[in-house]
Amino acid sequence: MLQWWSEKNNGGGSRLILICDTLHSWRWAQEVSKQEQFVALQTCKVSGVPDPEFGNQAIVGSFTDDWVSYNMDEDLSQSWSDKERNIRAVYKVSKTWTNFKFQFPTNEDIEEHWINNFPRFTKPLVKCVNFLQAGDLCCCCEGVRNCVKRKRMQWLPPKVTDTGHGFKLVRS
Numbered sequence: 001m002l003q004w005w006s007e008k009n010n011g012g013g014s015r016l017i018l019i020c021d022t023l024h025s026w027r028w029a030q031e032v033s034k035q036e037q038f039v040a041l042q043t044c045k046v047s048g049v050p051d052p053e054f055g056n057q058a059i060v061g062s063f064t065d066d067w068v069s070y071n072m073d074e075d076l077s078q079s080w081s082d083k084e085r086n087i088r089a090v091y092k093v094s095k096t097w098t099n100f101k102f103q104f105p106t107n108e109d110i111e112e113h114w115i116n117n118f119p120r121f122t123k124p125l126v127k128c129v130n131f132l133q134a135g136d137l138c139c140c141c142e143g144v145r146n147c148v149k150r151k152r153m154q155w156l157p158p159k160v161t162d163t164g165h166g167f168k169l170v171r172s
Contacts, residue, residue: 006037014038015100017163021064029092039094040161042067042169044087063087071167080159080172088172091161098149102164 005016015038020028026045044063067089070080080089105113114123161169 002031002035002037002039005039006035009037013100013103015040015163017165017169018042019064019067021060021062023060026090029090032092032094035094036096037094038097038100040091040097040163040169041093042089042091045090047086047088063089067170070170080170085172089170091169091171093153093157093161093169095150095154098153099146
């Protein structure tokens with residue numbers, strides 16, 4: 001699936017976020033970390049041997065229920081950091097995950113929108129707006145900043161990562 005998505009995305013700058021609730025999907029995490037595209041995997045790992053007699057049976061779907069509840073700001077019966085929890089949350093992101101930026105309209109997009117939706121005499125305001133956005137004062141430091149963010153995510157991944165889409169990736 002990752003290969004197919006990479007071919008279809010073709011450097012388009014999109015992100016692929018996979019949520020898997022199966023017993024052995026945590027094994028795919030290493031493959032995700034090798035990707036050059038923007039890919040994340042949120043999954044779970046069953047700790048210990050499930051024993052239905054004691055009520056700690058690993059049920060497919062229970063991780064998804066907890067993860068959705070967590071992202072809806074509902075209280076969980078067991079917190080993610082609870083040592084008694086037999087289903088642990090695992091997430092892994094690709095090398096370049098931290099370099100992702102949401103696409104903003106270009107100067108041409110702004111100008112076209114302005115021409116189509118505002119009176120013609122206001123066109124000089126477009127030039128003013130575009131001039132104020134021109135040039136990033138810290139463009140020379142962007143490469144270093146991206147490298148530091150990438151290494152920090154690789155060496156010290158946070159327990160919770162906000163995707164910017166209204167939900168979070170979580171690690172137990």
